[in-house]
Amino acid sequence: MGRFRTDDAPALIRAARLDAGLTQTQLAHRAGLRPPSLMQMEAGTQTVSGEMLERVLRAADYRPSVPLAMQADEIAACAESHGLSNPRVFGSSVRGEDDFDSDIDLLVTPSADTDLFDLALFVDDVEKLTGFPTDVVSDANLPVQLADAVREAVPL
Template structure:
């Protein structure tokens, strides 16, 4: 996991990766990429102590556009605690898989008023 996080951090320091993400994300809507890679996204979340991945935001509402990001809510597996390293690894691996910006959040990390909206519109991965 440290290697994955290190690669992600190193990749963010280079503009080439940012340009690649931007160019790729402009071609297809995130919802199309999300639907194509659902099983891989579930596997990534499970591998890093996460469970119950849900998409929310523009992708869940169906009003995403090329260039939109993907917002994910994840819970921790019962009996496990997800660290910031786990969340970062999930984020980096899904960004690498989809080639677009991703936000991986836990319900507890959201403000209460945003959490209500996010959980209401969330769709299971």
């Protein structure tokens, strides 16, 4: 299984291409594909393997901020299902410095019943939804080294 969900390939390719400001032809050339092949992938008429999807998304420099914006409601619902509230984003995605190799940095408020397993399960859910590695930090007893993260964090 690849990093990104292949059943979402057409939407992912289109979102990445539009975010990068590329035409289908430009993205096809960057990915080393023939333009008709990319057009078929984006239209959903050609099956896309996990490896091919990652190749196309890398060529478009698909960034974590794109799926974060597209799936904010789903991510917030996942947080709530694990006893977490107030999910906020910090780091490169907030600063507009994210790229294909960036991760997602989230800050959350745990309920009194939340434990480390809840945080780990939430990380797994976000990674499956977005395809990007994710770090989640609790704002309860936050180390002083992460004070800047709290100041720059913005709601999903």
